Amino acid sequence: MTVTKLEPVTKTKYKVFLDEEFAFVLYKGELSRYGIREGEQIDDEVRRRVMDEVVLKRAKLRAMHLLEDMDRTEAGLLEKLRQGLYPEEAIEAALKYVKTFGYIDDYRYAKRFIESRQQTKSRREIYAQLLSKGVSSGQIDLAFEECSGPDSERDAILQIFRKKRVDPAHATEEELHKIYGYLSRKGFRYDDIRQVIQNYNENA
Secondary structure, three states, X not given: OEEEEEEEOOOOEEEEEEOOEEEEXXXXXXXXXXXXXXXXXXXXXXXXXXXXXHHHHHHHHHHHHHHHHOOOOHHHHHHHHHHOOOOHHHHHHHHHHHHHOOOOOHHHHHHHHHXXXXXXXXXXXXXXXXXXXXXXXXXXXXXXXXXXXXXXXXHHHHHHHHHHOOOHHHOOHHHHHHHHHHHHHOOOOHHHHHHHHHOHHHHO
């Protein structure tokens, strides 16, 4: 294999291209240690050593650090590692590594996400947000089954009224129209909004 290009990422870090294809990122000292110089040949044994001794280890440590920073979905972690310029082989190894410790669990993530937001957001809005984070619809449905009660949507509407200090029982027709519009855009069903408004004095 030929080192066809060493492209600077920072003053001390370089993207290494082998036979015109991106292979991995190394620091200047690592390039020297493994004898990687632009225009010269490296054999597969050296490439394998670089992957095993440097790139795979770094990807695993980075994955662990990202999960310590905040809870993430598998898709979210995958995207962050790609942004870090790790090759696909290293990303797959890092994901497998953190999974063995149970650090990635999209179903658990969905449950926590729902529990922390269902008091202020509609099921539809939460569902869309979880889908955008890469959680499958099946896992979202299961998480909602476990986390949501029959009145969770109406409870969320009631919390929004309280937070905004809106009294729908004494609102004008124009104000009610705005309330309906706002909550509808948030994904709440018309029937749930109507029920909360009708029974507001009992719940407030």
